[in-house]
Amino acid sequence: MEITMEITLIQGILLAIVAFICGIDQCWEAFYWFRPMVVAFFAGIALGDMKLGIQAGAIAELSYLGLLTVGGTVPPDPLMAGMMTVVIAYTTGKGVETALGLSLPFALLAQWLGIFFNTVYAGFMRPLEAAAKAADTKKFRNIVYLSVAIKAGAVALLTFLAAYGLQKPIQEFVNAFPKELIHGFEIAGNLLPAVGLGLLLMIMLKKENAPYLFIGFLIATFTSVGNVLPIAIAAIAIAYIDYMYDQKMAKAASVSMEGGADDDGI
């Protein structure tokens, strides 16, 4: 049967520290430690099951890939999704696919928290402007740093409450599920990466590059490549061929235009 594990107080605190550090990076979007891949990896280490963290991170990362704030939509929070996928898989003993679907309520909660801070921090602009006008650079810096610390602290607190405080209810809730329901979440976990990919296509797919999607799909279907690196290399080669062709066409066009080129000199 599934092995259910308990999160100790120490582990709960470690998870909160992971959330704090990754929460700082979530403000900055600088080192991408807020992505599920990295959050789940660290959370797995904190729980003493690194492999689980890596596997949870891989599936959550893909599902949250295209989830950007595109077209005014508000995406669920990738940091909390990565964190809670590991935590739920660890405490309930269900697979990472099942845990991914169950992490959604927490990802939504964290997203609302983010919106809350983005709204509240508008109120920080007045004191910041006052500090800037007085050239009080120290005060200006401290206000900005404080805003980052508060936001990351809130993420850490939410993580601690959800992972350590709620572990028993989550465990009991999930273990009361009939096996069809658990299998349903597993199916959903296998389908959710399509959301990330669909959203990416919404932004990237154009008539002119659509054929390349099928080339990539066919290579992956009919060859036994273990990862997509060879496909990426083939894509770079094709993009370069395309670039050279465009350059050639542009040159040819400018040559044929040369006769009448002197009328638009600036």
Added chain:
Amino acid sequence: MTVSRNKLTKQDINKMSLYSVIEQSCFSFERMQAAGFTLSMVPTFKKIYGDQKEEIAAAMMNNMDFINTEPHMATFLMGLIVSLEEAGEDREMIKGIKTGLFGPLAGLGDAIFWFTLLPISAAICCSIAKDGSVLGPLLYIGIWFVAAISRIWFGRLGYTLGVNAVSTISENANAITKAAGILGVMVVGGLIPSYVSLEFAKKLTVAGGVNVQGVFDGILPNVLPLGFVFLLYWLFKKKNANVIVIILGIIVFSIGMSYLGWM
């Protein structure tokens, strides 16, 4: 009273560029990145103006308006702005250049980092990490560390090339965006078979023993995952579907399929 300006060294630009990782601090819906953007340049303004407080205040206030751009491109803009401050250019002009550029630069930066580097690095690292290999997350962390540090290059580019860089960049922007599109779309195509799994149960048959999944596999292996991704694409693009509704819909659909025993 004349304003004196200290020369910036290459070291100053490097420091500013690295410090600009904080650029999105204190993000708010009102001015977006204004606070972090300004703070990133504060040490550099102090270097230029020494203890001339009025000048530091004026330079800071000049950057406190609404700004929202891609963070690496923000560092490029900072390089440009401090080069103009150092040269004693008119602040209204500096502000005008900044306001005119941050939008187009955001588009370019998003194309490079969000829509090319993120899907490709995630795709490669996830395919390595799927079975629990530690190389996956470590490679991911490494790639994005280099991307974060590449700010030094963006900062220097903005500082040395100045306004000229903008025309060079916009000339190449179309070519870069097009190449990024080809690369990104092809990698997404490659990800579909390995990450989206949609299969009917083996025992599900119709019309007297015809295996349903076998029919789809006979047409084209992985045709169902491909079709599913396109269905979602269509719902997002043409129907403006809400992401959360779609995710909940998938969960409900999956549970239904599970109870029916079809998957």
